[in-house]
Amino acid sequence: MTEINKLKIFNDPIYGFITIPNALIYDLIQHPYFQRLRRISQMGLSYLVYPGANHTRFHHALGCMHIMQKAVETLRFKGVTISTDEENALYIAILLHDIGHGPFSHAMEKSIVEDVHHEAISLLFMNQLNVEFEGKLSLAIQVFKEDYPRKFMLQLISSQLDMDRMDYLKRDSFYSGVAEGNVNSERLIQMMNVVDDVLVIEEKGIYSVEKFLMSRRLMYWQVYLHKTSLVAEIILTKILKRAKILTQNGIVLPCSEPLLFFMKNKIIFETFNSKNLELFSQLDDFDIISALKSWQNHDDYILSTLSKMIINRDLLKIKVSNEKISKDELQLLKERFSLENNITIPETNYFIFKGKIKTQAYSKEAEPIRILRKDKSIEDIVDVSDQLNLKSLSRLVTKYYICFPKQLV
Template identity: 65%
Template sequence: MPVKNKLKIFNDPIYGFITIPNSLIFDLIQHRYFQRLRRISQMGLSYLVYPGAHHTRFHHALGCMHLMQKAVNVLRFKGVEISKDEETALYIAILLHDIGHGPFSHAMEHSIVNNVSHEVISLHFMQKLNEEFNGKLTLAIEIYKGNYKRQFMCQLISSQLDMDRADYLKRDSFYTGVAEGNINSERIITMLNVVDDNIVIEEKGIYSVEKFLVARRLMYWQVYLHKTGIVAEQLLIRVLKRANELVLDGFDLEASKPLKFFLNNAIDASSFKELALEKFSKLDDYDVVSAMKVWQYHDDFVLSNLCDMLINRDLLKVKLKNNPIIETQLHKHKNALMLKYNISEHEADYFVFSGSISNQAYEQDRQNINIKFKNGKVKDIVKASDQLNLKALSKPVVKYYICYPKNRL
């Protein structure tokens, strides 16, 4: 019987060739849970703004693993001891850190699955995989949860300068064409070191970190918090909410079996058990898009119009403001819609709404990014930098939006 070659190579447009370090990683990548990420968009509905943003969570996870390989090599070269088991655990933890994302990423966390974050679902997947792989993921799970005794390893998975951010900023910049987000992730990784069990950046890398934080701010305003992307995601949340509402009222909506399961069952943190996990593992972007293609012709005014808006990219009008939206503005648009189409206020709420978005590139009170100077001193990036803007970047900026129909309705 021929032996299968498990040390494959992926050709990535960002980094070139990405190698699979061992057979366990290969088997995890081949698992259907992970292959599902090929069908989960990395940036949700951002392709409605940036047509090139069709890359997936699969791309991103492999990129993160590649950067983690580089980080392990750099730290070992600088004398940081990392055992073979710890190395593999780091690769597994970063590879699977996003495995719990649902269709169109964050939209599902607020609709079909009630307030169950993708981090929690990722942990469920990792624990299930750990059973299948006879406990080989135990150490990776401890690192992912932040419980491992060597804190710097946990910081490589989740912190303000982790391998996740190092990949997604560069990758999302590439696929959207927004050059302002193009960071030098490899330079940052080359400057990594460990002091008192915490990740630090050597003094020579300070400008790369400054660029990283500025790029993060710009990518949030230009891409992740783009007003058209915001209204598209809000419409998708409302599509799923309305579909759920209709099902509860006795309507039999056409949908795939996994999607029907979540429409028919109110799943929250306490009820997200083995059956829910199995159904979730079969749910991806295609389920939601194919359902919307059918639902755009449904008799329900709300569901059909919401789906039509998303399928044909004829979205609500959205305005960003520096101050909270005044209630009278919302009522004006709601009343006009109710009068024109003889619909209830509850139905009008699906088309007229407001909210807020917040951008904070750096949180000074959370796992600081520390710079190590040649004299051995360690300082927070804001204090170490001569770039005055960094202090401003550590303050949250809040903007408010209002969405209402154009003349199409």
């Protein structure tokens, strides 16, 4: 009987060759839970704006694991003790950090499953895998849950300068074609060190950190919060909510069995059992697109009209402003649309609505990015940097939007 070679390599357009470090990692990648990430888009509906943005969570997870390998190599070279078990825990935790994402990444969190964050579902998947792999993920889960005493390990997975952000900025920049987001992850990793089990960046890496934070700001406003991507994701959320209401009122909608289950049942974190997890693991982007293609011909005006918007990329008009949108403006649009399309005022909420978006490139309240000075003192990047823009990047920026059908322009 021939033994399968599990030390494979992937050819990645960002980093070149990515190696699988051991057989356990190979088996996790091969698991159906992880393979599902090939069918979950990394940037949701952003491909409606940036046609090249069709990469998946699978790409991203492998990229994160690759740069985690580089980080471990760098820290060991600088004398940081990392055991083989700790190294493996880092690879597993970063590989599986996004495994709980639903179709189109974030839309499911606000519609099909009731306010269950993808990180909570990731942890449920990790616990289930830990049972299947006879406890080999226990340390990774400890690190992921912040239960492990070595703080730098969590910082490598989840912080303001982690492997996740380093990969998604570089990867999303590459696939979207937005060059402003391209960060020098190699340089940032080379500048990493650990002092008292806390992650620091050596002083000569200050400019690389400044560029990283500036790139993050530009990517948020130019790509992640692009108004067309924003309105498309909101429309998708409203479609799923409408489908759920219709289903729970006894109207049969054509869709896959897993999607039908989540539309029929109110699933919150407390009721997210292993059976629900198995059904969730069968959901991906294809379930949603297939459903939308069927629903665009449905008798329900709201469901069919919104579904056509996504399928044909004929979206609602969206206007973004620095000023709050008045209720009067919104009400006038609703009354007019209600009259023209013979629907009730409450039903116009699917087509006419307002909201706000906010982002902060760097938070002073969160875990700071620490700079290790040449005199061995440690300071927050904002206090060390002579870049005035960096102080403004720590300010929360809020913008307001209004969405409405184009015929009301």
